[in-house]
Amino acid sequence: MSYASCRNCFKVIAVVVIVIGIVGAVIGYQRGFRELPQPDWVTASPEMRFKYGSIGAENDAGVPYWIFYVLPRIFPEKLTQDGKIIPGGYAALGVPWEQGQELPVGFTKKTIGFPRVANNCAVCHTTSYRASPDANPVLVVGGSSHTTNVEGFFRYLIDCAKDPRFNADILMAEINRVTELDLIDKLLYRFLIIPITRKRLLEREAQFAWIYRQDFPDWGRGRDDAMNLTKYFMIRAPMDDTFGPTDMPSLWNLKKYVWEQGHRMNYAGDSHDAYSVIMDSALGLLGAAPANQEDFVGQVKWLHGYLSQLPAPKYPFPIDAARADSGKALFSAHCAACHASELTGRPLPLAEVGTDRGRLDSWNKGAAIQANQVVKEMGLERRGLVEEDLSGYIVPFLDGIWLKAPYLHNGSVPTLRDLLEPAAERPTVFWRGYDVYDPIKVGFVTDTPEAQRIGTRLDTRSKGGGNQGHEFGSQLSAADKEALVEYLKTL
C-alpha cells in the first residue's frame, strides 16, 4: 500500500467521522434541544394562555412528557393525602382540570427537543367551585387554587424517583403501552431522559427536605409555605424551624395595588409591587435563571398586564338585595375603616389583628436582601422584595371575597360567617379543598362526609394553622352578621 492511498483512506475516515458527527449533532439538537412553539389554541385567548401557556419553565423544571404521563399508572399508591391513597391520577392532587383537556390547568406542554411538562401560575391561581354535589366545577382563573395539593405534587415526583421501580425497563414498558416512540426517542428515553430525570428529581429531595418534616403539618389542599419555598429554593438558605403556610392568593384586578400609595404585596407586605411578585413567583416555577431572558421578561409583563385588568368574579348565586343593603351600613360602620380606606393594601402591625404569626416569622430582612441579590445577578430588573423588618400582615382588599374562602391569610376559618364569630367559637377542625359552595355561610362546604373524603383536614391547633385574631364584628347580633355577610357577596 502506498503512502498516497493511505492518505486517501485517512481522508475517507475523516469524512465519515465528520458526517457521523454532523448527523449526530443534528439529531441531538432536534431531539434534545430544538424548541417548538406551543400549538395555536394555547394562545388563542388570554385566558387560555394563562391556563396552558408556557412561561419557560420547561427548560429546567420540566418533566419529560411520557414520564409524567405514565407515573400515575406505575405509582398510583403514592398519590396520597392525609395518609390515605387517593385514586384518580393527577386529579387526586386536586388540580383544577377541564374536561377534554390533556393536562390540568396550570400544566404546560412544550417541546424542547422532546415534549416536556411544567407549570405556570394557573396551577395555584385557578379556583374551582360547584353549585351542588351534582354539578360540574366552574373554574375561575386568577382565583386561589384552594383544591390544589402543591406539597402532594412536590412529594409525588420525588417519591416516584426514589422508588427502585423508577427505571428504564419499567417506565419504557408502560410508555410503549400508550405511544409509539421511534428508535431514536426510545434510545434517548432509555439511556438519557429517564436516568437524568430520576437524578434531577432526587436532587430535589435535598432542596425540599422541609416538606418531609414530621414535626410540621402537611400543607394540605390550597396552602403553600411560600416564603420558605423562596428561602430554600432561591437563596438556598439553611433550614430553620419556621413554618408559614398560607392560602394561595387571588390575582385578579392587580391594578388596585398602587406602590406610591404605600400598597405592598404578599400577605406580610414582603414585596414592593405586583410586577416583582409575578417575576419572583415565575422564577420559582422555572427553578433556575431563565434560559431566554427576553422571553421571560415578556411573559412577566404579559401576566402583569393580564392580571392587572382581570376583573374579580361576580357572586353567581342569588343575593337578597334588601338584606345586603342593610349589611352595607354595617360594613361601613365596622369594616370599612380598614378594608375600604387608605389603610387597605398596607401592612398592619400584627398586635392589632392578632392572627397566626407563622407566616410573618418565616421571612426576614436578610433573606430579602439575598433574594434580591440573586435576581439582580440574573440580570433581571424589579423593585423586588422589601428589605425591612416586617411588622404584620397586609389589610386585604375585599373584591371577590366570596370566592377567597377559606379565610385569613392561613385559610384557618372556613367561611365568612365563621369569621364573624369569636375565635373560640370558630371550627377547630375542618376539611379544605372540597369545592361545593355554601351560599349560606359564604365559603366552601367543609364538614360533610363528601368534604371529608375529598378535602384535607386542617387542625387549627397545628403549627401555622391558628384561627385566632381578627375578632372584629363578633359582637354583632346574628341578624346583623347575616346582613353583613349578604353584603360581602356583592363585593
Add this chain to the structure above:
Amino acid sequence: MNDVDTPSASPWKRRFLILLWVIVAIPVVLVAWLAMRFGGDVPVDYDSPTEHFKYGSTGGEHEMGFPYWIWRVLPEVCPQYLPGKGYQSLGMIYEKNPDGSDRDLPIGTSQRRYQGIDRVFVNCAVCHTSTVRTAAGQPATIVLGMPAATFNMKGFEEFFFRCAADPKFSKEYLLPEIERQGGDLDLVDRYLVYPLAMAIMRDRVLALAGRFNWVFAQHEWGPGRVDTFNSAKVIFNFPMAHLDPKEFDAPADFPSLWRQRQRKEPREMQLHWDGNNTTVEERNKSAAFGTGTTPPTIDLARIARVEAWIMDVAPPAFSQFFPIDEPLAASGAPIYKEYCAACHGASGSDFSGEYVGQVTPLAEIGTDRRRLDSYTYTLAVNQATLYAGYPWRFTHFQKTHGYANLPLDGLWLRAPYLHNGSVPSLRALLEPAASRPKAFYRGNDVYDPVQVGFVADQAEAGGRRFFRLDTALPGNDNGGHEGKSYGTELSAADKTALLEFLKTF
C-alpha cells in the same frame, strides 16, 4: 491468472467457503427463518362485513391475545371455573361449520398471527351479538348488533384469572390436552413457543389480576351486563380498593349497535347510558379498550370496517318472528306520540324528537344511580389523556348528572329494560316500580311476545341455569321511569295498544 498457486490454494478455498457458510450463510438463513417464523403481524380477515363483525380483529390480540391452543383447551383444563361445558356455558355463541360441527371459535373472537404465534381475543361482537328463539324447541336466530343478553362477562373475566392462577396452568397439563384436541404442534411450538407463551400469559394475566381484583368483589352482573366505567378506571391503574364505595356495583346492560349514523347526524347524541360522550368514533375507540387494544396496537383500519357497518345496519323486525296486531298497533301510535316520542324519537327508525339523545337529570328519571355515580369527573378528565400524541386524542368525555334518552330501534331485542336491565319486559316497565318483578331470571333467549321481553320466570331450561336478578341488591334497583308522564298510569287497554306499537320498532 496464477495457475501455479491453484493446487495449494484449493484447500484454503474450501476452508474459506466453509468459513463463509458458518459466519455468513448460516446466520443469514437462520435470521431469515426467524423472521419468517416470528416476524409478521397477520390477522385473519373476512370479506363480508358481517363475518368481519363476528370474527374480525380490532388489534386486541397484540397485547392481550391468548395463544390459540391455550384458548381452545382452557375450558377442559379448568372446567371447575366454568358454570358448564365450554365457553358456551358463559353464553358465547358457536356457529356451525358446513359439516354440522361447531366452529372452532365462538362469535366475538378474532385471530391474528403475531410474533410467531396464533392468538385469539375478543372483538366487538362478543358484547353486541346474541340469539333469540320464538319458543323453547325452536332454533336460535343469531342477531348481530343486539346486546349480548346471554354473555356472562364477569364469569368470562373470572374464568381466565382463576385458571391462570391454577396449578394446572402449566405445560404438563396444557400440552397433552392440546394434543388430545388435535393440536398438532410442531417441535418449535411444542418445545419453545408454547412453553414460553404459557409462562408469559400466566405472568400477564396474573399481573392484570391485581387490577381486576375489584371485579370479584362485585355483586354478580349476570349475563348481558358489564360494569363499563369501573373497568375503564383499570386502564389508568386507579387503585380500585380506595375508590369511593358508591362508585362500585354499577352494572349496565350491553347496548345495541344498530343505526349509529342517526346517533351522529343530523345532531350528535349523548352516547352511553349516562350520555358521557357525544362522538361515535371516540365512543368506539373507548369501547375497543375492552377488546384489549392500546393506542399503539389498535387496528384502526379493521375497526373502521366495523364502524362503517354499524352506521346503517338495522335491527330485525319483530314481525319476522311474531305477528303484530296492526290495528291495535295503530291505536297505540298516538299514545306513543303523546307520552314517549319527545324523548325516544318518532319511531324505531326516525329518531327526531326534542329531547332524544339528551340527558334527563337523575332527580327526574329516578332510575338506579350507581351507574351514574360510577362515572366520575375524575375519570372524565383522565380519559382526555387517552390517545395523547395521536390526532384522535379523546376530547369529548364529560361527567353528566342523569341518564340519556335513547332512541328505541330494535327495542324488542333490547330487553331487559332500563340501563341496569332491572325490568324484564316492556309490559313490566309500563307498571309503577312497586308492581314490577322484584326478582327475575336473565339469560334465556326464548322470547315472550306477550310481555315483550325474554322469558324471565324460568330458573333453568334445557340444562342451563339462568341468572336470578334481585332488584334489592345494589345497582339493581328497578325504580324510576315511572309516573303519569312515563305511561305507568295508563289504562290497561292503552298499555296493551302502546306495547303493540312498540313492537314495530
